[in-house]
Amino acid sequence: MLTLLEQLDKGTLWKIPGGIHPPEMKSLSNASSIARLPLFDEYLLPLPQVGEQASLAVSVGEQVLKGQSLTRGAGHSYLPVHAPTSGTVIAIEPRPSNHASALPVLTLVLKSDGKDDWCTLEGANSDGANTKSVSSEGVNAEKVDIASLSRELILSRIQQAGIAGMGGAAFPSHIKLSPASEIELVIVNGVECEPYITADDRLMREHADDIIAGLEIIHKLLAPKRLIIAIEDNKPAAAEAMGAALNRSHLPAGTARVTQIPTKYPSGGEKQLIQIITGKEVPSGAIPAQLGIVVHNVGTLFAIRDAVVFGKPLIERVVTVTGNTVSKPGNYWVPIGTRVTDVLTYCDFQSEPSQKIIMGGPMMGYALPESKVPILKGSNCILVPASDEIGEMPAEKPCIRCGECAVACPASLLPQQLFWHAKAEEYDKAESYNLKDCIECGCCSYVCPSDIPLVEYYRVAKAAIRHDAEEKRKAERAKVRFEARIARLEEEKNAREAKAREAAEKRKASMVGNEKDAIAAALARVQAKKAAKDDGAVSGVAADGAGAGASVGLSAAVSAGVNNTAATPADAATTAADPKAGVAAAIARAKAKKAAAQAEAGESSAQDQASTDMAAERSTEARADVNPEPSAAQDPKKAAIAAAVARAKAKKAAAQGLSSASDAQTSDAPAIDQAIETGAEDSASNNSDENNANAAATVTPEGKEDPKKAAIAAAVARAKAKKAAKAAQNDGVDAPAADTQDNADAAEKNVTDIAESAGTDGAESAGTDAKASETLTPADAKKAAVAAAVAKAKAKKAAQAQAQASNLQQAEDNEHSSSQRDAQLAQSDNAAEAADVSEIADIDVSNVSNVPDAADGAVAENAAPQADQAQDAEQDSKKARIATAVAKAKAKKAAREQE
Template sequence: MEKLIAQIKQGKVWPFPGGIHPPGQKTISTGQAITRLPLPDKLVVPLKQHIGANGKLIVDKGQQVLKGQALTKPVANWSVPIHAPTSGVITDICQMPSAHPSALPELSIIIEPDGQDRWCTLNPVPTPSLLSHEQLIDIIHDRGIAGMGGAGFPTYIKADSRKAIEYFIVNAVECEPYITADDMLMREYASGIIAGIEIMQQLLTPTLTIVGIEDNKPEAIAAMQTAAAHNDKIIIQTVPTVYPSGGEKQLIQLLTNKEVPSGGIPADIGVLVQNVGTLFAVNQAVFEGKPLIERVITVTGNTIHNPGNVWALLGTEIKHLLDCQGFSPVPQQRVVMGGPMMGFTLPTVRIGVVKTTNCILAPDHEELAEPGPEKACIRCSACADACPASLLPQQLQWFAKSKEYDKLKEHNLFDCIECGACAYVCPSEIPLVQYYRVAKVEIKEQQAEQVKAERAKERFELRKQRLEREQEARQNRHKRKPATEKSADEKQKIADALARVKSKPAKDDDKSAVAAAIARAKAKKQNQGAGLEPDNSDVALERAARKEQARKYKEQKAAASTTDGDKAAPADDKKAAVAAAIARAKAKKAASSTTDSETATTTPADDKKAAVAAAIARAKAKKAAKAEQADSLEVDQTQSETAAPADDKKAAVAAAIARAKAKKAAKAEQADSLEVDQTQSETAAPADDKKAAVAAAIARAKAKKAAKAEQADSLEVDQTQSETAAPADDKKAAVAAAIARAKAKKAAKAEQVSSVEKDNAVDETAPTTKNQEPGTEAQPEQTAQDKKKAAVAAAIARAKAKKLQQEGSDK
């Protein structure tokens, strides 16, 4: 580093690639000192005159303002305020054409000067060395200082650099043709510029400060050397006249032999660059308290009769500058803001001066000829040789025309400083810089859209996560709490309910079993759903009490109707039908018993009859076994109905299953009866006594079938009674009906077994035909016609029995 400093102090400079030597034309405007323009009729002050965000308006239309009064205040980063260039009245705040090649409208403040040029209160600082770093930064920020030599970068951002600065470079090269504003400023205000440099040295504390000036400005070099003689850390360095040596990166390479990396800034290599006009504004802001409201502008060109440099208030219309300097326009006159290399043609002269305006050029057609039509590239490589950034202008132009933005980035389009050297040397007159500018804007727009899309995606994801969290929270609110053990009071209530159910006086064993089963089922359900189901023990007890009351009411009504039938109220039709069915069943049962006893004592038996009786006994035993099986199925169904928690649908299903099983058992019994009849017909003797025995057996079978059918009718009627008479609960009625059917079947089974035993006893003790008394005549043999009659009678009997059985099951 010391070696480099020594080389710099010796005046050594390093070349940069490329560069051109266009005609300077600077002597046109350096013949006289800087003059001050008269006040214009109006000032058009745009809110944005720098890189960064606009300030916030703090004035209103019609308000009186003073010279130097703030019109906006910074509200965001890289935002600096603007100030009133003179005293007057704000006549309007509206959209006006901007100082841009597109002249797009932007918000501007229109001020009508009052001619008094009255200043607001100023706060000068005579000894800035006593101020802190932050105080100096605030002064520079509040006075609205921005870069006056290029893009208008806010000065307070550079002055508050967080990176160590080794070399502070002052750009006084002013390499572009026609422009002499910085040259004249250094000639006349060198001491003020050196004072501004010293303020920046206080803020940045650089190792060395270098002022670079082209060797075509001898007066400015001499003035600056004289003003900086007292400060040994300031070196006035002369550089060769080459365009564009005034570019920031090119000047750094010229003075320090350091190269700014692609996509980087000078601070990355410990260097910071400021323009001489900016440093003079810093001097005025600190020592005089003046905000940036005016600047030096070069007004030149062959159509200007009095070319020179003027102090112009910010917001002064370009037309006012031209008129004050003697403007004589030619047909199709062009007015350029800036120099002929990097400037742009204004669409109107009603645009106001801004902080970055350093030159107004009004050439005639010979001085600055109109560009000819664009021709095809001849690949001469002159553009690449002239490029100071070592780019490939030809390839960049092709990629820009085909909108291949990725390839433009790969070829470092944004390293282009838009100096115009490539277009200046192009023999095909291709406006290369215009292609690059358009491509840069499109790429920036594309990047902005991508940033927007990313932000929108991020917002969408955040919103989606928020909605999911809200939905999950709603679901959690509606979820039941986890199961917990019941409290001691709830357990005691359950125990008391079970005790009350068990301690009730039972009318019979079946009712007690049903009640116990219901109680157990309820207790089990409550214990399993502890913490998940509400406690319904009180409701269950009330329901049980209502059922018990209904049952008692039913019993009392039945007892009253039995003991006092004459005084009873008119019976229900269904009840009368039940009573009639019961009476018929009793009568048939009595008749059947009488017939069986008479037949057993009067009918003579023989060996064949004994065989028939044995077959009948076996058939009856088989029927009894099947009936027992059906009864067990019925009882199992009843148990399942009483044990599980019953509801209406399950009770209906269980009843249907029970009826189906009963019908199946009846069909099986009928099939056995037919088998017995078949056995009888096959084993019947031709004798009349055999026929009589068979007829008696058939009669007994028919009577028993009729009795069973009648019994089934009575059971069905009992079921009807239980469903229609009592107001008891449906579930209890279904259970009671099932128990009643089971009891009836058990009784019928017992009676059937006793009848079978009696028949077997009679058959075994009866005398055979071989032991008949003497003198008894044998019956004549049965004829074929009699056999047919007997078969027909048996079939008729079976059909009638089947019909009676079906009618009983339907009832």
């Protein structure tokens, strides 16, 4: 048993299954030597990697030199695109691609200046850089000594030269040349088995030494045990030239040889060539490197040598132009990016009716729907056959299962089974017949007596399978993400509940020590309830959503000495914005003061605790909401937005401060320590918040100068207004809860007055905020757009308000039922729970369907016309809001009366 190396040295060849012998038609183009084309006007350079691994290095209008890199990038598979000649970039836009679909791709359009000036080439001598054709002057130039270059340098030069496989697949060569595993065998593919094409044949005949120089570079890079140059036996001249060049080379004796293989299509396929030379098969789905084999095209070797020795990028290649409709068939050095139509015109192309332009050979090439497409690195042939040469495809006839396709298939597939399944779109079955191993060589279609375009069916099937797999993957991903989201929401909910529970436990713990107080409180509450009933009308109005602004106002009033540092800026802002609001605030303050004084008397510690906890909870929640996501951090407008966030926080903190402040003022002896603690904490946080608020204030005016910033500021303001409205609703729910408690504890109906004024104030300040956002915009360039947005936002808000109005009723109901229970149980902490319940009910906005509750029937009816009105009043959003507020208030009142 001979080892593989011995067999390689002997030149043993293996047989591949299948294969065909189509007419070669090579004599049409292989007689003359490779010619040069004149400079054309326009070159098209597709930029497939731009937007992924690469970015543009030039812009429209820029002058570029020949060989200059037009893209920048760093990725492993990045390949730069170079200018094929000097000139001006006149456009970078989608243009039809050199592809069977001609779908447009991003293309750089280069207008030649006719000078063809080289840029300075890195690593090349000056002669090389100034010579118009480095490739043709061969050994005369001062070569860079390959031996002196490091492996990394060679690889980076190959990458920087943008060298991709020139056999057709255009796979980046530097990746193939830096394999993960050891390479034992390098096969040089000079087979060129496709009919008509002679580009590699001519290149081998004319530039054998340069190709071998490229092979030496590969030998240095990979250090394989053997290098085999495979050439089909219908190209004896090329084989001879390569053999002679090999003898002149510096490659170690016995490592490299030229092997002639029998002419048969598709011997030049990578997998088939490996099978012929070594008898091994590349496992399905694997790459040859896993067998320790790499295959390189002769054209690639030539380009590698140019790149490494001269630093010359891959900007031109040999293209066979052939077919009976050109009068000058032959091989040409065509700059990459030359338009196919220019090449054809130069070769005196006489178009026939329903002409076909085939990129590549007749077996695997694709017909171009459009001729103004560029030559690519993998384009080896333009075939323009006359109609008597390659005619119209005959119509497809039924398959008679003759099995000729299976005989011809070089991959030993069953093409007819694939065809049945592909045609019936049973792609899973087609896959089970190894559709993915089809190399689309076209042998099956070639031999088919029924003229079935088998390869087309396979391509469609493959594309569909790819598409399905992609869809499947996406669906799977969507599912995972959806489930992750559900889990996250669940977790957040649990966390919230856990916190609520914790708070409740804390309350309970403190309750144990104050049982007496609790009983007193309960008694007080019963009284309060009576009072509240009498005072139904007032408290109904009080139920109106109290805005954060209102709380601020209230806090300013109540805690004038203690905590007004936090409150004042916000308050002042409100006042400045709207005198009316200011007046309202003043009234509120006055009322609040009165209320506070009276409340002082009978505040129980338990209630204090409850409200403090609640406020704390709310503020944490709010903070969590506002917390920007990490991705946002990069935004330059971060500062302004952060400031806005801070402002919101300040407000919340102020609200918090209100409750704690009142605690501090009114608390009984047992709770006093705790209250002081909270107060201290609050004031600390308020101080920091105040700073933030100030920062916000300074940022906002700045924003005005910049139209964009102003727009954002406006948007921020709008959002703020919205939030205020929302907060108003939240507070509206919370406030009544507090009301009930206050009533119970203090038996003071004046407290409802506070709440009332707070509500008014809230509505006012919410409006003011909205107005402020409007006043910000006039100077703005984008005013119109933003105004529209504002209007839209307002309209939406109005609609929302309607929904929430009814929602509020529900919350109210819940609350009342629980407060009743409270009275019976004489447990003050239940009131806090009730507040929680109502809060949750409010959060559950999506639960709108529950609104027309039986108990609320009358109320809902009452509110509905109002809400309708609100909807209609799109132009006057303020009116609408007030109307809704009134509706809400009425609803609440009704609810209370019902109770």
